[in-house]
Amino acid sequence: MKIGNPPESERMVRLKIKIHCTECGKRVPGGVQTGEEYGRSLEFQKDVKRLKENYLCGICRDKKRVQK
Numbered sequence: 036m037k038i039g040n041p042p043e044s045e046r047m048v049r050l051k052i053k054i055h056c057t058e059c060g061k062r063v064p065g066g067v068q069t070g071e072e073y074g075r076s077l078e079f080q081k082d083v084k085r086l087k088e089n090y091l092c093g094i095c096r097d098k099k100r101v102q103k
């Protein structure tokens with residue numbers, strides 16, 4: 036899964052950040068990717084924080100959609 040909005044030209048790196056679904060606790064499949072430079076920015080830290088608090092896996096997202 037890609038995090039944030041790194042510029043197109045930036046090399047993508049894979050990061051060892053564990054993000055879990057806030058509903059079922061399942062881990063994000065395939066880990067997290069972002070731009071090499073962007074990954075060091077403060078903006079990226081905010082993106083990760085936001086994601087950790089709000090992330091839903093595909094299954095839980097589907098469930099929520101059905102309930103509405």
Ligand SMILES: [Zn+2]
Nearest residue numbers: 056059092095
């Ligand atoms: Zn889930």
